Amino acid sequence: MVSEILEAMADALDAAAAVLRRRAAARHPDASGAYPAGTLPERARQIHRMLGERQEQMLPLLAEAGEQGATSGDIARALQYDHANATITLNAMVKAGLLLKDESVMPYRFMLVPELLT
Numbered sequence: 814m815v816s817e818i819l820e821a822m823a824d825a826l827d828a829a830a831a832v833l834r835r836r837a838a839a840r841h842p843d844a845s846g847a848y849p850a851g852t853l854p855e856r857a858r859q860i861h862r863m864l865g866e867r868q869e870q871m872l873p874l875l876a877e878a879g880e881q882g883a884t885s886g887d888i889a890r891a892l893q894y895d896h897a898n899a900t901i902t903l904n905a906m907v908k909a910g911l912l913l914k915d916e917s918v919m920p921y922r923f924m925l926v927p928e929l930l931t
Contacts, residue, residue, distance in 0.1 A: 824908065856929055861909035867894070867902050868911070875912065875925050882915060882924030 889899035
């Protein structure tokens with residue numbers, strides 16, 4: 814029970830840290846560590862430095878989907894990747910602060926955070 818609580822707290826702190834980094838960069842665009850112009854993966858690494866290979870492959874698909882986003886099934890089909898693993902990867906990207914998840918629709922839709930859409 815205690816380990817579950819600690820794990821939940823760690824997850825919440827990771828998510829909060831990602832939000833704070835984005836907000837700090839938005840307030841101080843000239844500050845060191847702000848989002849520089851560059852490729853989509855480079856900008857994503859400014860938000861979460863441990864961007865994985867599969868996550869990097871998903872970025873252009875999500876950029877193409879734009880503000881409407883894409884479902885985990887859309888991403889899995891496009892990459893010929895297992896649907897369950899695509900869902901796990903997309904949820905990890907939400908947790909890392911790279912994506913937003915629209916849970917108001919079924920199936921859920923994932924989209925890049927506004928900082929990555931530009």
